[in-house]
Amino acid sequence: MKDFITQLNPAFDHRNRLGIMSILVVNDWVEYNTLKELLNLTDGNLASHLKALESSEYIRVHKQFVGRKPQTTYGVTDKGKEAFKAHLDTLEAILTIAREGEDS
Amino acid sequence: MKDFITQLNPAFDHRNRLGIMSILVVNDWVEYNTLKELLNLTDGNLASHLKALESSEYIRVHKQFVGRKPQTTYGVTDKGKEAFKAHLDTLEAILTIAREGEDS
DNA sequence: GCCTTAACTTTGCCCCACAAAGTTCTTTTA
DNA sequence: TAAAAGAACTTTGTGGGGCAAAGTTAAGGC
Structure with missing residues (x-):
């Protein structure tokens, strides 16, 4: 049991980062605002989690303009x-x- | 997704409490020291997690003497x-x- | 009479999640 | 052309909580 618990990756060992990753692994590129809405997070909160995952090189960022609006997507x-x-x-x-x- | 994430119980949303509960649901009564060894926790750390789970009424304590030594078990x-x-x-x-x- | 063990409790630190407000750039809108 | 508004952050500040270490209590062994 100890082994399993310690094998949990600290980088993912939080409900919001679990949520971010779960979304990103099944969708190729997800917009910042989409993540914000899906996970119900504030800007600062979301940004800090994303930054943590990015500096671990678990996710990457793509910035572009759609029409004339900036769009940041994560993968x-x-x-x-x-x-x-x-x-x-x-x-x-x-x-x-x-x-x-379990009883069932 | 938001719904699933928010449905996670904060009381269990931590590796060590997940570990404690995983052990307790499959074993009827587990000794304090057994938990400590299985999960590799310090006294203070384990006690605080147990207390949190106990005040949520998710676990209960049983104190007895075995021979002449005190024994605390949790269920x-x-x-x-x-x-x-x-x-x-x-x-x-x-x-x-x-x-x-997933690719597989 | 001291040392040890069980099972805590207390103390104190430090990190981190989080919200809120400030920032930059650009586009609408009046 | 000034003002408002949106995207995407960054900064700031607070509170909570995990954690280790040391102190505590009560009993037993030697």
């Missing part, structure tokens, strides 16, 4: 995909253990 | 079992969503 990197998958595997292992005693 | 309550199951269900739902884009 997961290969490294991020891999690390997040490992995190999910660990979570799943814990889930399995924790379900062992 | 999950029905309320805790239910709440934790809901938490796991939510986690599983997030896992499923996050796995949708």
Whole structure:
């Protein structure tokens, strides 16, 4: 059990970063404002989580103009995909253990 | 997605409390020292997590003497079992969503 | 009579999540 | 052309909480 718990990646070990990653791994490029709405976060809060994930090189940023408006989109990197998958595997292992005693 | 994230129970939304609960739901009564070793926690740290879970009425304490040594054991309550199951269900739902884009 | 063990509690630190407000750039709108 | 507004941050400040370490209490062993 200790092993599983310590295998959880601290970078993803928070509900909001779990949410960010879950969205990014299934959508190629997601806009800043979309993330903000989907996760119900304030600007500062979202930006800090994104920055943390970006400096770990788990996500990357793409800035462009759509029409004449700036648009920032975020996507997961290969490294991020891999690390997040490992995190999910660990979570799943814990889930399995924790379900062992279920009545159903 | 927002809904799933907010459905995560804050009381369990931490690796160590996830660990504590995972152990307690599959074992009827677990000793304080066993938890400490299984989770690799210091006294103060473990005690504070246990107290948090206890005041939420998710776990309960049983104190007795074995031979002449005091022994404290912890067990999950029905309320805790239910709440934790809901938490796991939510986690599983997030896992499923996050796995949708997987290559395999 | 001291040392040890169990099981805490207390103390104090430090980091971090978070909200709110300020910032920059640019585009609408009046 | 001035003002407002939106995108995407950055900065600032506060509060909470995780954590280790040390202190505490009560009992037992030696």
